[in-house]
Amino acid sequence: MSSHAITVGLYLLFLAIGIGLNIRAHNPKSRIPTFSQMLRRIMHSRTGRIALVAWWAFIGLHLFSK
């Protein structure tokens, strides 16, 4: 197996774990917070809210801006 495939596989693995966690978190008995709850917790503070917006802005800048 090539290192390219392993690396891509690892990205997909973490993506799958994230999706799995979120699905599990929606079970009422689960103690795992949903993705939205995690983001809301971070954005509870002004610093967290601005920081997340700055990360979002960075994604766009990184992918499209010089």
Added chain:
Amino acid sequence: MTPTVSEARRAAIAVRSRQLARGLVHPMVLAFYIASFFCYLAGDSVRAVYFLGIALALAWDQAHRAARSDPEARAEVVKPAAGGQTSFSTDSAARRQSAMSRYLVAFGVLGLIYSVIVGWFQRYSIPATISVTALATVAIIVAWKISAGSAAQPEQLSMTGMAAWGVVAVGASAVELTSMFLQPSLTVSSYAHPTLSYLSNSVLGSWSGRSVVLFLWLALGWYLARL
């Protein structure tokens, strides 16, 4: 004995310095330092400056607000931001979400038009740079102006659950960093050790791919604004 003016001033400076130091080591601020450092290592000085600028601005903002609410309020809560907006109470968050829901269709159509037009420009071209930078700048300025810490108590989340999400975030970041360091150099991409940016190149090479990614980027911004 009553302290002199110079002693009071020294005490005020000392308090302010402590607040600034606390702001400089806030976890979110630290994340921006780390990002700045790795951008610098990768030879991307513009983005390194962007991250460092955001980190220092957040640290200053924290210290500034702590000074206004000192000595009681240590957390970054309660005080509305400059501009007189209300804090993010449950009520105001509900109002914001309700207002955003009303404009969902209009913003969806505008977002689609934006994505199709800007997606037509080549990546890193001047029109694409201006279009994306302008929108990102407006978003940050608006967030800065209207954001406030919530006066409500934060939702109590399980430490184990948060740790699980932390493992996912750290693990994915570790794969990205490992790939970056296994490249021939930090400024040269590698097929064998692809970073997420490298993998996105194939999608962003076409007009349709760029438009879809731009629309998803806008949708993510909308989602964050609703939270």
